[in-house]
Amino acid sequence: MIDFNKLAEAMGDLDEDVMVETLEQVMAEGGADAQKAMEACQKGMDTVGSLFEEGEYFVGDLIYAGELMTKAVEILKDALITDGGEDTVKARMILCTVKDDLHDIGKNIVRSMLEAAGFEVLDLGIDVAPEKIVETAKAEGINIIGLSGVLTLAIDSMKDTIDAFKEAGMRDDVKIVIGGAPVNAEVCEQTGADAWASSPQTTIDYCKSWAKTA
Numbered sequence: 001m002i003d004f005n006k007l008a009e010a011m012g013d014l015d016e017d018v019m020v021e022t023l024e025q026v027m028a029e030g031g032a033d034a035q036k037a038m039e040a041c042q043k044g045m046d047t048v049g050s051l052f053e054e055g056e057y058f059v060g061d062l063i064y065a066g067e068l069m070t071k072a073v074e075i076l077k078d079a080l081i082t083d084g085g086e087d088t089v090k091a092r093m094i095l096c097t098v099k100d101d102l103h104d105i106g107k108n109i110v111r112s113m114l115e116a117a118g119f120e121v122l123d124l125g126i127d128v129a130p131e132k133i134v135e136t137a138k139a140e141g142i143n144i145i146g147l148s149g150v151l152t153l154a155i156d157s158m159k160d161t162i163d164a165f166k167e168a169g170m171r172d173d174v175k176i177v178i179g180g181a182p183v184n185a186e187v188c189e190q191t192g193a194d195a196w197a198s199s200p201q202t203t204i205d206y207c208k209s210w211a212k213t214a
């Protein structure tokens, strides 16, 4: 029986041994609980964030937490990613972390899942300026865009990016999904995005529906 609270605690405590052992147990049992394990790790990341805010953890701890999360995804990957079966799509899309934000763990998880669902993901990386996203969409003829960001100020960069599409006269040609810790329905409306998602699966569902009508 896997103790997901213990897993979340291990991630919060940056206890690599317990984390790896628990995740390996999830995989040894067939990986059916991989999604639950992922959620527990994310809960642990929230603890890391809170301890950082309280001054108990430092930037070095955030870096280490990031490495642990990457390791967790590496262990769970095969169980998290489904091959998409008959529903697999073939479409190209852009994904990146918006300007001034360097966080990319969530983006990379979303990319892996989108690729597994059949998308060809043009990953522009982190701290990507609105102009670069617009120019790439234009040059490559891409009309599905995913914007990631976890800093509060990423919300402004998302809005700036969407405004840049408007200014380029391309807003009606693209569908934009935003995601990351501070993103919710209100932020979606505020930025003018077409959709928002907190889980990779919801992201895939939106992108698939857009790929079909593109």
Ligand code: B12
Pocket: 042, 045, 046, 047, 048, 049, 050, 052, 053, 059, 062, 063, 065, 066, 069, 100, 101, 102, 103, 104, 105, 106, 107, 109, 110, 146, 147, 148, 149, 150, 151, 152, 153, 177, 178, 179, 180, 181, 196, 197, 198, 199, 200, 203
């Ligand atoms: C790891 C981490 C770092 C690492 C990042 C390593 C990396 N390669 O990404 C490092 C050390 C570099 C870092 C730096 C900083 N960080 Co930091 N970091 C974190 C931490 C602990 C975890 C973030 C994370 O990876 N979460 C796990 C992933 C899986 O979750 P996620 O990104 O939300 O992604 C999921 C969903 O949101 C969604 N999703 C993600 N992207 C997308 C995209 C689309 C299109 C869709 C649809 C869905 C989607 O799917 C994912 C999977 O489910 C958070 C705390 C927290 N609880 O988030 C702080 C946090 C984000 N950091 C914070 C801060 C303050 C900083 C620094 C300013 C610290 C400093 N003083 O230097 C710098 C900022 C640098 C910059 N300009 O970006 C604050 C932000 C505060 C704020 N409100 O703006 C937080 C919240 C910590 C805190 N509580 O204070 N950080």
